[in-house]
């Protein structure tokens with residue numbers, strides 16, 4: 001039986017989404033807590049970029065960050 005690495009395990013454990021990025025005028029988009037990519041949909045189970053399992057229970061209280069440009 002293959003032993004899962006620490007990294008594989010960390011991606012399976014849900015991480016809280018705690019940041020959202022403000023894009024004017026479109027609105028606010030959630031930020032992946034693992035890879036910091038801006039996600040185009042809220043409440044998806046996994047980050048489409050890095051595959052991190054996401055937990056949305058803190059998202060309503062997420063910190064709003066401005067777009068980096």
Ligand SMILES: [Zn+2]
Nearest residue numbers: 032035047050
């Ligand atoms: Zn990600």
